[in-house]
Amino acid sequence: MATLREVARLAGVSVTTASRVLNDTDRDHPVSDATRAAVTTAAETAGYRRSAAARALKNGRSRLIGVIASDVLDPYFAEMTRGIEVAAAAAGYVTVLANANRDPYQERSRFQVLREHGAAGIVFCGSDIDGAPGTAELAREVNHAMRDGTDVISLAPRGFAATEIVIDNEASSYDLTTHLLDLGNRQIAFVGGLPGLVAAEMRISGYRRAMYNQDRLPRVAGLDGMSQISGRAATERLLASATRPDAIICTNDETAIGALAAIWQAGLRIPEDIAIAGIGGTDTGRVFDLTSIELPLAELGRLAVECIVTHSTPVPPEYRLRLGRTTAPRNPIA
Amino acid sequence: MATLREVARLAGVSVTTASRVLNDTDRDHPVSDATRAAVTTAAETAGYRRSAAARALKNGRSRLIGVIASDVLDPYFAEMTRGIEVAAAAAGYVTVLANANRDPYQERSRFQVLREHGAAGIVFCGSDIDGAPGTAELAREVNHAMRDGTDVISLAPRGFAATEIVIDNEASSYDLTTHLLDLGNRQIAFVGGLPGLVAAEMRISGYRRAMYNQDRLPRVAGLDGMSQISGRAATERLLASATRPDAIICTNDETAIGALAAIWQAGLRIPEDIAIAGIGGTDTGRVFDLTSIELPLAELGRLAVECIVTHSTPVPPEYRLRLGRTTAPRNPIA
DNA sequence: TTGTAAGCGTTATCAT
DNA sequence: ATGATAACGCTTACAA
Secondary structure: OOOHHHHHHHHOOOHHHHHHHHOOOOOOOOOOHHHHHHHHHHHHHHOOOOOHHHHHHHHOOOOEEEEEEOOOOOHHHHHHHHHHHHHHHHOOOEEEEEEOOOOHHHHHHHHHHHHHOOOOEEEEEOOOEOOOOOHHHHHHHHHHHHHOOOEEEEOOOOOOOOEEOOOOHHHHHHHHHHHHHHOOOOOEEEEOEOOOEHHHHHHHHHHHHHHHHOOOOOEEEOOOEOOHHHHHHHHHHHHHOOOOOOEEEEOOHHHHHHHHHHHHHOOOOOOOOOEEEEEEOOHHHHHOOOEEEEOOHHHHHHHHHHHHHHOOOOOOOOOEEEOOOOOOOOOOOO | OOOHHHHHHHHOOOHHHHHHHHOOOOOOOOOOHHHHHHHHHHHHHHOOOOOHHHHHHHHOOOOEEEEEEOOOOOHHHHHHHHHHHHHHHHOOOEEEEEEOOOOHHHHHHHHHHHHHOOOOEEEEEOOOEOOOOOHHHHHHHHHHHHHOOOEEEEOOOOOOOOEEOOOOHHHHHHHHHHHHHHOOOOOEEEEOEOOOEHHHHHHHHHHHHHHHHOOOOOEEEOOOEOOHHHHHHHHHHHHHOOOOOOEEEEOOHHHHHHHHHHHHHOOOOOOOOOEEEEEEOOHHHHHOOOEEEEOOHHHHHHHHHHHHHHOOOOOOOOOEEEOOOOOOOOOOOO
16 A cells, blocks of 8 residues: 555655645645646555554544444434434544443443544443443543543433433423323323333333323333334233223334334224324334334434534434324224 | 553553553563563553554554445344444454445445555445446455455445355345245235346346246336335335235335335235235344345354454355245135 | 564654 | 654564
8 A cells, every 4th residue: 555655756755745735634735736736646646545543643533433322223323323424424534333232331342442543532322221330430431531532422311421412302202292192092101111221211201291291190011122022022011901002102113113013913903093102203113104203313413423523512403293194183982 | 541651661661561461462472470460550550542543553454344334224234234343343343334325436435434544354235236337446446455455345246356245145036936936926026126236136036037937927116225115115006006916025124114014004914915025034024023035144244254354265154034924825716 | 571673654843 | 835854652573
């Protein structure tokens, strides 16, 4: 791989001049057109590619943006990741992906590696589990990194002191529940979550508040996952229970898709027999015309990158309610 | 951030010794226990993190593995990516994600950046579109990289000379079609694809071969995408047509999910009125009990990493037919 | 068993 | 407008 020195020799100039022509930052340094052309040509014919390693070493920082996601397979995080990747690429950065399974120890080890690579910023996608072992160590590591000038962003509520760009989970769930109540649903169950998972618990809180508000009894089921399969299992259990709910609010679109699968296989009609709503607003939800709280996932990713690149403090965007065909006004049977 | 020199000073040894203790490669160099302990402690207290940039510069290679995916949001590629990420992390590598939208120019620019970072290997997830502009330039870039010792792996059929770890698309589709015919389906349509997309066209070929084999007329529809939404749209059109097929084979699980959505919303029964099958074997398909060709996606990712790390030439794993509840034996109406 | 020193490719400082 | 040179933090022959 051709180096700057080789290009310089080929163009008959010093490495300094070659660097000035080929560099992003020093582009405006006065260089004669002839020299500039010579260097450009030389770089072209030599097949020159600058060394990111050398630049990173020299600058003390790389143009890497780390993403630590709870689950890369979950479209919720995948859409965030994609938003980050696209924005990062546009800004000349590169996205490093790390999967952490909501385990603070894994998060920390991935975080450390990202730090070793001199990442310009590190973005957490996914909230933490209250009291999970390793949380304190992770927090310390994050603090060190931030002292070193690494931007740490979180796109979900976290216990450590990162810059948070977070949607109001409680309020969004409250709004969604209230909407379903206003449609005439009486027995609304909430499905999905993970014990201690902060974002999920905030959604449950919002649901509870809305239910109590209209004197209805909350019913939470299936606190055993955020995936399609756990949503399906929980819904199957609900359908088999003595009193079937007339609506289910799911902790995210994934569990909602699982709920749809369960209901269809049980031969029930949606929304006549049972209404379904999710939280997330992912593409898959859209295909099934799922009523959902639409969160600007890709936009959150874009904002995180903006925050890292320009050191700004962005305002989190709003969510909105998307009305699909999995809910409809219900005539209360007197 | 503490450097090796600082650690060495703190431990009262030379940088060489410090390096030897903290290094992966030179771990077995003879160092006295006392010295070793001193260095370890010093590194600990100084909060030492080695610089990946310096190592990469010195070694001429980084421990980065690049992934160029057609669409990170498609679970098909997301599962591959996750397989790569997990295997890479286990081997002490880090995964760089790049989204390329099946555009050779984007693929090339991402590839170049990956090369600038001295990636140990670059993995392509997704096949190419026959004759797409930019293909030749990409191929040249790939050749350069391979000459430089960068491992280039492709997990889908591609026009350039990378190491391919690819499932037999034609055969898998042939097998699936034959299975549906054997179940008694007569009018089997094929849905999904993109004009020129090699992997998709191979699947269509397999379908055609199986159909002709049993004297049935092939019917291909919806060559306008590989996504859920395009699968839904194509299926809606099929349902509205004069002769409704009794089974649909989809180019991938995503379009199959879209087909399910369309059929459910049309109020038809699956598999009684119409049977559905996909190709891919992703998690979402599993939730819907979709009959599908199960491809070892994560395993392909793992193999790619193995190939890069150990320079082996792995054997591509086999696919298998997964029987779900979206197909069933059909009693031919005489 | 430990240390010295060169050099990886780039950029920044300071001349010219 | 251009160039010489010294770092950046690490690895590794080569010495001791």
